[in-house]
Amino acid sequence: MVLPIIVLIALAIYCAFPHPTHNQAQLEAIAADAEHLMATHPLGPSDQSADIPKGKWPPSIAKLEPYSVTVHHGMVDITTKPFFDGGWGYSFAPYKQDATTLVECWSELEHGVYWHVPC
Secondary structure, X not given: OHHHHHHHHHHHHHHHOOOOXXXXXXXXXXXXXXXXXXHHOOOOOOOOEEEOOHHHOOHHHHOOOOOEEEEEOOEEEEEEEOOOOOOEEEEEOOOHHHOOOOHHHEXXXXXXXXXXXXX
């Protein structure tokens, strides 16, 4: 009787937190759409970032049902679940050194797409 309860609790805890996709085709599409966002929303030297309105999210990014999408210099941040210190989500950075999140807070997926967690 105790083992099924422990399994259910563990499953509930696991499901409570977001997890990244590992689908290669989806990651490739996210990377392409993020690159397009960077090209179509260039930042000036004094601009820190640009928030992209929901109506302008490309299809592969909108499919993630993000909370927000922000273009920064050299990267795109796709927050899927906000939290005090950034939350969970994806980042796209064609050059790893442009990823602004702490290295301890993200893991590399593929195609320049990273998964970040609160840190």
